[in-house]
Amino acid sequence: MTAAERSIPFFPYSQLFLAREEEILAVMTDVCRRGAYILQQECRDFEANLSNFMGAKHAFGVANGTDAIIIGLRAAGIKAGDEVILPSHTYIATAAAVHMVGATPVLAECGADHMLDPEDVLRRITSRTRAIMPVQINGRTCDMVALQEIANDHGLLVCEDAAQALGSKFDGQSAGTFGVFGTISFYPAKLLGCFGDGGAIVTNDDMVAEKIGLLRDHGRNEDGVVVAWGLNSRLDNLHAAVLDLKLKFFREDIARRREIAALYQEGLGDVDDLILPPAPDADPRHFDVYQNYELEAGQRSELREHLTESGIGTIIQWAGTPVHQFKDLGFTDHLPKTDEFFRRCLMLPMNMALSDEDVSYVVASVRRFYGK
Structure with missing residues (x-):
């Protein structure tokens, strides 16, 4: 064995910071000096810019990509007794989110393109099926026309796990915007990564958006009054500020x-x-x-x-x-x-x-x- 000519790591995590060190430090310093840590203006700005980038009506920053799916499913009304069809070719978090809302993940094959196979989805529909969850893998979007046609024919929801696909499109439409909701992950190694965990949910449905807003923040409405059961799953303002900076590039x-x-x-x-x-x-x-x-x-x-x-x-x-x-x-x-x-x-x-x-x-x- 001879020494390698050069070293190329699979993912150099330090470069997330070093590539724009001065700009990132300026943003982080500003947030910290103002003590603006939770659901402040930077988070609102990032949510608005993200929704605009994706062509979605609403965007909500949450604590991580897994919470994003759980909250989205709950807001869409997925519950115990329901079945959700998703590819086995995904991270365990996709199936775990379905399980965590009491539903059953039904696993389907991937096709030649490595994406969820619409024909196999069709074979797995039962009387308990409530939703199809395409996973937009590796920065590619599934054939959403075929999947939406199946969903329409059988009265099913489409819920997208687009954790790996921010910016990807199919027929000119952004991944994450086809179904009742879509989710994005900002894990450091993702397309748009922060310095820890982070995620987002996007939707064009006003009623689903209202429920997501409650679910991510203890069930509190815009007046701070608790009107429903909810979680503590908010995108940290510091992460939001950095992500908003990076979104510009x-x-x-x-x-x-x-x-x-x-x-x-x-x-x-x-x-x-x-x-x-x-x-x-x-x-x-x-x-x-x-x-x-x-x-x-x-x-x-x-x-x-x-x-x-x-x-x-x-x-x-x-x-x-x-x-x-x-x-x-x-x-x-x-x-x-x-x-x-x-x-x-x-x-x-x-x-x-x-x-x-x-x-x-x-x-x-x-x-x-x-x-x-």
Whole structure:
């Protein structure tokens, strides 16, 4: 084994701060000097700017992406006895949120595009099904026309987990704005990350918005009077201030992620063992923002070992475990397409700290493994 030529971590967390250190410090100092910590003007400004960016009527900052789903489901009226269909190809938080409101998560297959398979959704609808929850994975939006048609035909709600898809679009419409509500995560490694946990819920439904506003803040209305049961799940004002700053540059970040994806496509598109994500301009209906760059590799373990030796960080998303494989949670589903995908999936570095030279090094290392 020889020493690696360079070190490229999968995600360099310190760069979240260092990339705009002076501007971030100025924003944080201002908030702290004023003691403006909970549901202050910065949070209201960020919510307004986020809703405008997404084309949504309402946006609410909450404590994290999981709370966002729980609150959204409760506001939409999902309850004990209901079933919610979602992909097994997601983080456990999606299914856990359904469980936490008393409903049953029903797991479905992913399609060839790695997204929720509408045909399998159709097969899993029962008399207890109340909602479909597409998960917008890796910065790509599902075929929402097909899913909405199924929902309309069967009288179901659509509730979106768009934690990984802020800025992604399908047919020109933003991920998170198709259903009765959508959720976003601001976990540090997400597309728009803060310095801890954070999340948001967006909706175009005024009644759902009213319930979300109550649920996230102890059931208190705008006058501070408790009128319903609620949670303590508010986006910290300090996080909101930083996120509002970063949102100003977010379109530039998306453009850069798409540039990196194009470089990967150009450099690795001829490697037969790999199935790459769709290229940025491969499908005019999809506008992908590449939260992650997740490919399939027949020789995944060997390739990953080679990349590690080359100083390149990779991960297998969610420790290589789709939700239906958590048998201790009572799942017994047989999902062969999802199982096969998780035997092959691997993520290459995709973040704003990557230079073109870094991407070229990753590409060269992958090609060297395949003798190209």
